[in-house]
Amino acid sequence: MKECPFGEKCYRKNPIHFGEFSHAHLDAIYEKGNGGGDYDIPDKYSSELIHTQLKLLEKVLPKPAAAKAKESSAAVPEAPRNAPTSRATASASSSSSSSNGIASTSSAAARDTSNLAKKQKLAERNIRDYIPVVVEKGGMAKKLERAAPYNMFLTAITDSKPTHQEPLSVTLQEILDESLGEIESSVQINFMVDIGWLLGHYYFAGILDKPLLVLYGDESPELLGIGKFKPQVTAIGVKMPTPFATSHTKMMLLGYADGSMRVVISTANLYEDDWHNRTQGLWISPLLPAMSEDADTAAGESLTGFRQDLMLYLVEYKISQLQPWIARIRKSDFSAINVFFVGSVPGGHREGSVRGHPWGHARLGSLLAKHAAPIEDRIPVVCQSSSIGSLGANVQAWIQQDFVNSLRKDSSPGGKLRQMPSFKMIYPSFNNVSGSHDGMIGGGCLPYGKNTNDRQPWLKGHLQQWKSSDRHRSRAMPHIKSYTRYNLADQSVNWFVLTSANLSKAAWGSFNKNASLQPCLRIANYEAGVLFLPRFVTGEETFPLGNNRDGVPAFPLPYDVPLTPYLPDDKPFLMDYLQG
Template sequence: MKECPYGEKCYRKNPIHFGEFSHAHLDAIYKKGNASGDYDIPAKYSSEMIQTQLRLLEKLFPKSEVKKENKANVSGSKLPVNAPIRSGTSTSEFSNSNPSGSSTSRSAGPDDTSNLAKKQKLNAKNIRDYIPVVVEKGGMAKKLERAAPYNMFFTAITDSKPTHSEALSITLQEILDESLGEIESTVQINFMVDIGWLLGHYYFAGILSKPLLVLYGDESPELLSISKFKPQVTAIRVKMPTPFATSHTKMMFLGYSDGSMRVVISTANLYEDDWHNRTQGLWISPKLPALPEDADTGAGESQTGFKQDLMLYLVEYKISQLQPWIARIRKSDFSAINVFFLGSVPGGHREGAVRGHPWGHARLASLLSKHAAPIDDRIPVICQSSSIGSLGVNVQAWIQQDFVNSLKKDSTPVGKLRQMPAFKMIYPSFGNVSGSHDGMLGGGCLPYGKNTNDKQPWLKDHLQQWKSNDRYRSRAMPHIKSYTRFNLEDQSVYWFVLTSANLSKAAWGSFNKNSNIQPCLRIANYEVGVLFLPRFVTGEDTFPLGNNRDGVPAFPLPYDVPLTPYAPDDKPFLMDYLHG
């Protein structure tokens, strides 16, 4: 059996992983433990993590069977084919399993058969051992219906019980719920993908054998070889033009057996921590039926042009495996979608005659100029993200000249003298993180560093605490990213963006201001979001804030208002605190 490449740093909590890889440090501790499950864990290890891994070993290799299991491993036999997955590396066991729990490609010996029967019983009982928040199946379609007209959700928080039954809380299992349709194939486009954890969800959703296309950004050794073990999984790492660029998009396509499909745009990576105690946002499209065969090429478009913008975005990847999905999107009816698609793609981009600016903050400016109701200049631009880029020596350098200058746009006729609105940035303070469900480790999703922060001391004057008491998420650190303008006096929201894009030039773009040529917007990353504009969602100029208005539900902001500015002794959480 191969030694786990992560060695003592292995954080896996996936039973399948332990059937493929050995862990000398765990084996040593497990061997010395007694039958009651008492272990002497060296101080250098995380006791909680090691205890979790040892408990999994107990379930998979009971003390009475350790010798027998070790012999089986030496002879090439591995963990039973349908052991469930929680987090970690996928293995060849997946190529031998299907959602019904029967072996499909290898013959099992007597020991394998008896062990398989045991593990199948374990699977049926213990989904909660692998997925922290489990909601009864079959109810997601009604939940989505009740979330209209916004279709915006937040991930359920493991350690915040009220969120488990909150109307707008969601789990990954619910997104895959059969009430939304019988899934025949899926696409997952994301930055970080723990394929074992993801396939665990597919297993419990009964779709493990269905074709899955994964486009990922972060390096993942497990994904390089997944097709050997899971032929129905195609994994492609997105190639980036520069070393510092990131394929940061978080989007999924669900294809259903009746020919329809669905689009989900999210802020969550596909690994356990992001769906555990972190605040994430998701937008889920209505079901998008297939168009008639003889439909016109332009048929099935939404008022917001979502379908065209999505296809133009996907073409930018230049990945042939996406072509069937682009064709499927073209032949689907997107007319029920009421939000705008907002993307960023790497490169230099100039304004076009038809679509205006195609990507980044300039694209948002084009849409706001056309469709946003006039907004008083005193209304601030509110930004909120899980990381902050290098923004310049002062607030004017990029925030005002580029970013806020785009986000202040509205449909007021050109020519009126306008002021620069205030800029406010919601970002967790040190106190927010230290008081989180996971303590200081709650800051693991907030990669803002001291080197960058030291170069922009002016930013502190604009920082706001993370508070989400109304949604029971104050202690669930935000990996969500959102941008908006709202008026507390008349309780209205003018527009709202949910996106994968953090507050950075790489994500949103920076203008190359050469006076001799048309300004070029330089973008480094792939990002995707949605823009909620009232005229297209509710037919009004603003969304209600806080309370329903004339039968229109209040817009679900992820945080509490009014905002809470940093106190003089507050400081933003920096990733360096985790390493010091």
């Protein structure tokens, strides 16, 4: 068995990983213990994490005494060792014969039925060992249909039971559910990818043997050379032009056996913690059918130009393995999509004559200026993200001069002197995190540091706490990123953006300050999001807020309104609190 490349720093908590990789430090503790949770864990390790990993070892590599006890009792079967091998593993033949090779039809059928029932129970037990929130298969298509016209979900929260049944909660297994289509191949573009955890989900979805292309941003030793062990998987690290730039997009492309496809834009990394007790957002596209070979090249585009914008975005990666998918997108009918694609790609970008600004906050501004209904200046720009970049010495430096200046735009005729709307930023306070489902560890998805915070003390006056009682997620720290303007007075939402982009110059871009040059927006990261504009989604000027309006469902904001400002004693959660 191969040694885990992370060694003592391994944070994995899934049985499949422990069936494929050995861990010398865990093996040493495991051998000395007598099982049943009685282990002597050295002080230098996190007792809770090591204990969880040892319990997984008990399932994957039971000691002889424990194995005999299991054989002689009706104990829960152990989790599958090296489960992701092939689809056939999950549906092995259950037929049997008598010792002389002849068995009656009735007895063989009875044995087949009995074996099938046992295997179904085994699969159910194993999936619940691996995935904390399991929803009955086969219902996702109807759930997505009922989520129209927004198709926006939040991830189910392990420790918040009401979210397990909430109509607008979703799990990764549901996204892979066969009711949405029989997946023949897929693309996962993400920053952090735990490939063992991801393949575990593919295994339980019955698609482990299907081609999978993974584009990842964060270094991951497990992805290097994965094709030698899993030939159906192609993993490519996205090369960035500058050292501190990030391939931060979270996107899925799902191809179905009938030629159709689907696009998913997400805020969640592909590893266990992000789908556990963290609030994440996802937009799931309608089914996008394949068009006939002789279809006009302009046919099948959405009114929002989503297909063209998505193709232009994917081309920016300059990765040959994406070419078949770009060709597939070009030949798919995207006309049912009612949102705009808003992306960021590394480099310097100038306004064009056809699309306006192509990327970043300037692209969002171009779309709002063209399509957003007029908005009163007093309506604030509300931002919410899981990290905050270096924003400058004061609110004018970048927030007002660049970012809010783009997000305040609408289709009002020019000539009127406009005021700068106020800026509000939702970010968890120290108390929000300490009272979360995971306590202080819940802040592990909030990498905002003391050094940056100390340079921008002005920000505290704009901060709002994380509250999501209506969605049962006040204690589930937000890794979601969203931007909006809404009017509490008339209970309306003017527009909403769900994206991977945190509030930072790297994600959204910063204009050069050289007056002699045509304005150039410099962006460091890859990011992807969707813009919901009422005129394209519901045909009205605004979305309802809070309650349905004339048959139009209320827009599903991820947090409570009105917002809760920081109190004088409140302080933003900083990553430094977890480091000593």
